[in-house]
Amino acid sequence: MTSPVMVIGSGPIGAVVARRLAEDGCPVTILEAGPPISDPPGHHVRNQDRFHRDPDSYFEAIASRLRYFDEAAPARGLPGASVSAAVGGQGVLWTNNCPRPALFERGELVAAGEWDHYLDVAQRYLGVAADTFAGSVRQQRISHRLRPLLVAAGREIREQPMAGHLVDPATIHYVATGDILAGTGVRIEHAAVRRVIVDRGRVSAVELDDGTTLDASAVVVAAGALDTPILLHRSGIRPQAMGKRLTYHPVLYSQLVLDRQLCGGADDVPPRLWIPPTPAAPWNTMILRDTNPVPPSPPDIDIPSDRLVEMQSFCPVDNHPENTMTIGDDGTVRFDVPLREADQVRMAAALADQNTLAGALGRFRSGLEPQWMALGFAHVMGTCRMGRSDDGTCVTDEFGRVWNTDNLYLATVGVIPNSLAVNPTLAGAALAIRSADRLLAQQNSY
Template sequence: MTTPAIVIGSGPIGAVVARRIAEAGRAVTILESGPAISDPPGSHVRNQEGFQRDPDSYLAGISSDFSYFDETAPPRELPGACVTAAVGGQGVLWTNNCPRPGASERGELLSAAEWDRYLGAAERYLGVAGDTFAGSARQQRILDRLGPALAAAGREIREQPMAGHLVDRDTIHYAATHDILAGTGIRIATADVQRVILEQGRVAGVQLADGTTVQTTAVVVAAGAFGTPILLHRSGIRPQALGRYLTYHPVLYSQLVLDRQLCGSTDDLPPRLWIPPAPSAPWNTMVLRDTNPTPPSPPDIDLPASQLVEIQSFCPVDNHPDNTMTITDDGTVRFDVALREADNARMASTLADQHELAGALGRFRAGVEPRWMTLGFAHVMGTCRMGASDDGTCVTDEFGQVWGTENLYLATVGVIPTSLAVNPTLTGAALAIRSADRLLAG
């Protein structure tokens, strides 16, 4: 069995790579080790009617789809770090927020024109729109309330770009792998890839768990920020930078009871607003009505959704070579990511900012005051980072090709070499499409 190109992993980043390759007329197959957990396979779980009716049940409803490395680990060992093996990967579970990275988050590997071109391509593939909830009365009133003060502080607030669309006022369609691959004819085959086979540095195939070898001329590993370095390590591909320079963004979460004059009608569209990182406030903030996993306390247990919004703040952790994901020969994974003085100071400022925003909009809902989510749960990056030279600080070149190999590419947020405050999915997808173009050009 021979196929010209294999993509390992069926999440949204693997899907955009496969689509790009297929659009160029090249044959491509996606290999996925996990089962389908949605219908149709690769569609977003949150499109199910029950979660549309009761969005606050969502995180509890998908909890069994996360496999944690060590939930009992201390904070510096990232007890929230987890993986999902499923058709569509964690892309069938994500919240679909797709902001572009700010200028300070992009680094120097791509020109401004390249960033614009590839971010635009990623937005098209993912179905990103920035005006989905423009009809929300709460959204406009919050914009009017917060806009002037934020502008005076050198910040802005605008609609949050999202991968999806409104079906009707009560139904949001969340885009996932099924949508990205629609009409392409790309097949997702069930296969547990154990290692990538290289012959004199060139890709020769992949070996599956059942002992089968699948020959191929090119492999793109899109197994996530954790699964990708694990597969490289298992394949004997162990560059110095593998698992080093890990970064992520701790998430601060709260829910507000809005001032009465900000509330909309009971059938008002949910707001989804974004306060991008700024030099004076380098964290990413969303003000939205999405999902609340935390039970409220009296007297705020029974409140209509039209009076509520959440604040989610994503506070970036600095890049550091000693922020590590260590993989042993028996497959054990250990993390060591200390929060340093600058990280803690930034987190304290993020907390103060949430209190200030809450004071401008209303008050915290009892029982849902600001709290940090389990460290490592959201958006780990940098585990197999890209770079301009093979100097021991990166795993791939600036196009995502593993140093010292031919036609072995990585497509994951793990290649992002900078510290991001924004959700990294769009950035990772843009870099992955660029990698696909490089593969096709070779």
């Protein structure tokens, strides 16, 4: 019997790889080090009734699931950088926002037509829709209020694509790994992988923490942008480019109290809007009623939920050659990603933009004026970049295959080679499905 392809990591990107392989009849097993933390396992934690009733309790509830590398690190050491392990990976915890990258964000490794094809497939696998909240009165009124202001600046406002659907006006079903794998027969096995075993450029097996080895016809490491290079390092796979040129999103967060004429009443569907990045305004902004991780201050403690929206702006950090994630032989991790002048200019512009948008919609809620979340908290990318040639600037080829190996692939936003402004999950999933197709072609050629 042919050994299965081992996918290490059960988050949404590992799940789309496993689904693609299974649909082609390829035997595949997902290995996950973390425990089940949702019921049923692999489904989104946020689908619980208590988070529909009290969405602002969500971040506090999942805080214990995040393991930070060094919360006391200076800003350039990314004190917000963290990882988590659970059945379903980040797929049971993520925010599910899936905007498509703008043309100027695409990079040069994938042709435009191929890129659009794989983004479409990724949207289908992830259950992404852009019209889920079209019935929101607040969404319609906010869009109408902001559109002239944005159009005058060469920008636009759209419905935010999201992996999920409405069960009823007050209940969102958030897509997770369990939804992606439904009907595929793919199993998630509880197993902590110590290392990938490579012999003369070819993966033969994975070794678990208990010393057991599992044979594999190929391995796809889908352990996230941080745990993926950590596993490679532990396996003795240490290309020069690993951990270099990484990027991430500083997140500017605020909450607004809307003008009363923008509100739609207590039964209104929550809004979820998106102001895409442009070359002149290269940050990604969402206006939505989602979840609020920061306590308000008097006199704004008790504000009706239908008057509240959050604003989140994601600023890309340039993937400078000296942005580094350093992994020690003892497993310790250190980041050195200083904010350079161009990064700071973008961040200042995003802050000014939030102030302008807030002035058009209402006012900031007391205690929830614009503030930067801990740096490194969101969307670390580029830790194991794709590239066209093994020139010391990338870890894999343009299909995610690790240089100097035949059958070791990476599927993570860590392979994204360029700085993105939008949430990277959809882009990472599209590249992962493309990698799965290349792996299938390789497997079928043997």
